[in-house]
Amino acid sequence: MPVYRDPPDGLTVSVDLLRGWTVRLIEAIGTPSDIAADVAQVLVAADRRGIASHGTARLPNYVALAEAGVLDPAGRPVRDGGRPALVRFDAANGWGHHAGRVAVDWAIDAAETLGTATAVVRNSNHFGIAGWYALRAASRGFIGIALSNTSPLVAPTRSRSPLIGTNPIAIAAPAGRFGTFCLDMATSTVPRGRIEVAARRGEALPVGWAIDAEGRAARTPEAALAGALHPLGGEEATAGYKGYGLSLAVDLLTAVLGGATFGPNVIGLFSTAGPSDLGQAYTVLDPAAVDAPGEFERRLEAYCQQLIEAPTVPDAPGRVLIPGEPEAEAERRADDHGVVIDAIHAQSLVDLGKRLGLPFPAAVPG
Amino acid sequence: MPVYRDPPDGLTVSVDLLRGWTVRLIEAIGTPSDIAADVAQVLVAADRRGIASHGTARLPNYVALAEAGVLDPAGRPVRDGGRPALVRFDAANGWGHHAGRVAVDWAIDAAETLGTATAVVRNSNHFGIAGWYALRAASRGFIGIALSNTSPLVAPTRSRSPLIGTNPIAIAAPAGRFGTFCLDMATSTVPRGRIEVAARRGEALPVGWAIDAEGRAARTPEAALAGALHPLGGEEATAGYKGYGLSLAVDLLTAVLGGATFGPNVIGLFSTAGPSDLGQAYTVLDPAAVDAPGEFERRLEAYCQQLIEAPTVPDAPGRVLIPGEPEAEAERRADDHGVVIDAIHAQSLVDLGKRLGLPFPAAVPG
Numbered sequence: 001m002p003v004y005r006d007p008p009d010g011l012t013v014s015v016d017l018l019r020g021w022t023v024r025l026i027e028a029i030g031t032p033s034d035i036a037a038d039v040a041q042v043l044v045a046a047d048r049r050g051i052a053s054h055g056t057a058r059l060p061n062y063v064a065l066a067e068a069g070v071l072d073p074a075g076r077p078v079r080d081g082g083r084p085a086l087v088r089f090d091a092a093n094g095w096g097h098h099a100g101r102v103a104v105d106w107a108i109d110a111a112e113t114l115g116t117a118t119a120v121v122r123n124s125n126h127f128g129i130a131g132w133y134a135l136r137a138a139s140r141g142f143i144g145i146a147l148s149n150t151s152p153l154v155a156p157t158r159s160r161s162p163l164i165g166t167n168p169i170a171i172a173a174p175a176g177r178f179g180t181f182c183l184d185m186a187t188s189t190v191p192r193g194r195i196e197v198a199a200r201r202g203e204a205l206p207v208g209w210a211i212d213a214e215g216r217a218a219r220t221p222e223a224a225l226a227g228a229l230h231p232l233g234g235e236e237a238t239a240g241y242k243g244y245g246l247s248l249a250v251d252l253l254t255a256v257l258g259g260a261t262f263g264p265n266v267i268g269l270f271s272t273a274g275p276s277d278l279g280q281a282y283t284v285l286d287p288a289a290v291d292a293p294g295e296f297e298r299r300l301e302a303y304c305q306q307l308i309e310a311p312t313v314p315d316a317p318g319r320v321l322i323p324g325e326p327e328a329e330a331e332r333r334a335d336d337h338g339v340v341i342d343a344i345h346a347q348s349l350v351d352l353g354k355r356l357g358l359p360f361p362a363a364v365p366g
Numbered sequence: 367m368p369v370y371r372d373p374p375d376g377l378t379v380s381v382d383l384l385r386g387w388t389v390r391l392i393e394a395i396g397t398p399s400d401i402a403a404d405v406a407q408v409l410v411a412a413d414r415r416g417i418a419s420h421g422t423a424r425l426p427n428y429v430a431l432a433e434a435g436v437l438d439p440a441g442r443p444v445r446d447g448g449r450p451a452l453v454r455f456d457a458a459n460g461w462g463h464h465a466g467r468v469a470v471d472w473a474i475d476a477a478e479t480l481g482t483a484t485a486v487v488r489n490s491n492h493f494g495i496a497g498w499y500a501l502r503a504a505s506r507g508f509i510g511i512a513l514s515n516t517s518p519l520v521a522p523t524r525s526r527s528p529l530i531g532t533n534p535i536a537i538a539a540p541a542g543r544f545g546t547f548c549l550d551m552a553t554s555t556v557p558r559g560r561i562e563v564a565a566r567r568g569e570a571l572p573v574g575w576a577i578d579a580e581g582r583a584a585r586t587p588e589a590a591l592a593g594a595l596h597p598l599g600g601e602e603a604t605a606g607y608k609g610y611g612l613s614l615a616v617d618l619l620t621a622v623l624g625g626a627t628f629g630p631n632v633i634g635l636f637s638t639a640g641p642s643d644l645g646q647a648y649t650v651l652d653p654a655a656v657d658a659p660g661e662f663e664r665r666l667e668a669y670c671q672q673l674i675e676a677p678t679v680p681d682a683p684g685r686v687l688i689p690g691e692p693e694a695e696a697e698r699r700a701d702d703h704g705v706v707i708d709a710i711h712a713q714s715l716v717d718l719g720k721r722l723g724l725p726f727p728a729a730v731p732g
Contacts, residue, residue, distance in 0.1 A: 080656075081655070081656045081657065082481060082655055083480055083481030083652075083655040084451075084479075084480045084481065085451040085477075085480035085481045085483065086477075086480070086651060086652065086655045086656060087481070087655075087656065088657070111452075113449070113450075114449055114450045114451035114452070115448060115449030115450065115451045115452025115453070115484070116451045116452040116482065116484050116649075117451065117482070118481070118482050118651065120656060143618070143619070143623070155679075156673055156676065156686050157686070157687070158679055158682040158683075158684070158685065158687070159676035159677070159678060159679070159686045160676070160677045160679050161676050161677055163672065163676055169612075171611075171615045171618070173618055181614070181618065183611035183612070183614070185605075185608045185611060185612075189599065189604055189605045190605060206603055206604060208574070208600070208604040209604070211679065214679075215678070215679030215680055216679070216680065232599050232608050232609070233555065233598050233599060233600075233609075234574070234599075234600070234604055238555055238572060238574040238600055239551075239556060241687070241689075242549075242551045242598050243598070243599075244689075245549035245551060245689040246535075246549070246551075246612075248547070248549070248669075248689065251669070252509070252537070252547065253509070253537075253651075256665045256666050256669060257651070257653055257656065259656075259657055259665070262665065262669055263669050263672060263673070264672050283482075285452060285484065285619075285623070286449070287623055289447070289449040289452045289453075290446075290448055290452060290454035290486060290623065290624065291447065291454070291623075291625055295625065296622060296623060299622045299625070300618065300622050303614075303617070303622060306529065306630050306631075307522055307525070307529060307614075307629070310521075310522065310524075310525035310526065310527050311526045311527055311581075312525060312526060312581070313521075313524055313525070313526050313577065313580075313581030314580065314581055314582065316524040316581075318524070320522050320523070320524045320525045321523070321524070323607075323610075323614065
């Protein structure tokens with residue numbers, strides 16, 4: 001997940017105001033209040049963690065899906081087969097965030113008894129940041145893993161067409177004084193949003209980010225937007241087939257396992273052409289199943305300490321980072337000083353609030 | 367895993383002869399016959415699958431470890447805590463291959479009842495190809511995942527020093543007429559062995575493979591061998607931090623979870639300075655827990671069909687591949703015509719056989 005700096009033209013809004021308004025807005029389109037609370041929690045967490053692309057900026061898209069009747073804002077996940085440590089939920093085409101919260105909570109409870117458990121979810125929708133679900137398990141002392149398949153934007157190695165998603169992998173675990181280890185990554189080199197940012201800035205692209213419509217290395221954002229993203233690793237010579245394999249593995253463990261739509265058959269992101277039928281998976285492991293409580297966390301803390309002490313490369317902008325550190329730093333900043341959202345994002349929420357009769361809370365210039 | 371072409375100066379030996387001789391050789395250094403059978407199975411599987419770097423070519427190294435007293439060839443894994451779906455094994459500093467076979471078989475049995483199960487192993491040794499253990503689960507209709515930590519050869523993003531391993535991830539699943547999906551990858555861009563091959567061939571290196579001793583991009587194999595490997599993704603601009611995070615995640619799920627030695631504290635590959643104390647983890651999921659038997663495999667087969675039909679990029683050497691296809695092709699070739707091992711590899715086995723009184727089976731020029 002790219003962590004953007006606070007936008008210079010941003011507006012500041014307190015976390016509580018933003019979350020409260022988001023809950024009311026989601027309720028206004030027919031979402032029961034307990035579900036709305038989950039959705040707002042996950043969306044605002046993305047804003048707090050500096051991942052604006054997955055937060056409240058997407059509210060107009062979600063509202064459009066509900067208004068088009070292709071997402072059921074009142075849909076509730078139901079258990080749909082399984083054994084004690086592996087179950088499936090049918091998300092009933094409801095909010096992916098709520099289905100995810102329910103599924104990861106099921107996995108947390110089962111892992112407490114069994115040591116580990118996995119919940120797969122089908123018939124789901126976009127669920128925001130994968131890291132939120134992994135962090136929920138980590139906050140309880142567990143290792144949490146969250147996976148989702150997504151719309152096809154990535155070209156498999158040798159393919160000219162985008163056939164697979166940026167399928168994210170999130171893994172989180174408690175790390176003592178380092179807070180929480182939280183790897184939350186798309187399996188493409190960069191997300192499509194990063195190419196759009198490069199287009200606005202007029203940047204050239206490095207080899208390894210994307211291909212153009214003919215399947216050659218895209219060196220401009222415009223060429224990339226007409227082509228497809230590279231999987232992590234980039235071209236075949238730099239092992240892009242590993243990122244391709246990881247993206248497939250995520251699809252396999254979510255949609256193919258759970259019976260959701262997979263790979264090239266997934267409709268476009270936030271398309272109102274039909275239900276998304278995405279697949280997600282949540283795995284929780286309890287380290288206390290195999291060692292004295294606290295030992296795992298103590299070891300991970302010691303490991304992090306060794307990593308941050310590493311001598312750095314000449315052009316390093318700072319010390320070695322632990323996965324999740326920049327996001328945690330953004331979260332602290334947002335909780336102390338408010339979330340800074342950019343002008344386009346703010347205007348879209350003002351417009352949405354006006355249309356639904358819920359004025360966006362007073363925002364002060366950042 | 368890189369799949370090398372059969373070496374032009376190679377010798378051909380039948381799979382049965384090679385495996386039988388390997389069993390006897392391993393027995394000769396004090397390994398009980400059931401354990402020797404497991405080790406030979408895994409080592410020869412690497413040779414058959416075209417991954418010579420992880421097969422019988424390593425026998426001289428393993429023998430040196432046993433003779434130095436830092437690997438116990440008779441060590442047997444014992445259950446060491448756990449709950450129904452997550453257990454730990456202490457490998458008793460025995461062969462990693464045998465501990466892995468025992469652990470993955472435990473996970474297969476537990477997944478049949480519970481849906482999924484994970485076994486972590488500590489106090490282990492190098493276990494050959496991760497793919498073998500994942501394939502064992504896939505051959506029974508399950509999804510298999512195998513992970514191991516390894517010696518530090520990879521520099522975390524921004525670090526000048528190698529502090530983490532090439533920590534492999536293997537995921538396998540049955541794919542109908544496509545055989546078995548098997549992603550078996552190191553979390554570095556390339557393995558160290560690929561740099562050694564480049565050195566022998568006098569090749570320049572692409573950016574993204576390795577750094578030199580000062581932490582700058584290594585453009586020659588010699589500079590890279592004095593430096594460190596890049597994690598998958600290469601430099602920070604091409605998302606090397608994702609490969610770094612994946613390598614850490616593997617360490618976290620193996621050594622940190624199981625209580626083995628992690629990260630920079632792992633001794634060098636095949637060093638006789640002390641026991642390796644590696645950590646491994648095996649996860650098995652039974653798709654039949656959440657859907658009618660065969661449905662998962664049918665979906666994965668349909669997905670593979672869509673992938674291989676993709677239009678290709680201009681310089682593609684062939685159609686889109688399914689992870690594991692080149693290795694399966696090499697395996698079929700070896701089973702039909704024998705394993706082709708290169709001259710240095712063959713000579714090392716001849717020498718080892720002579721020293722231990724077990725002549726290497728007649729090899730005919732390939």
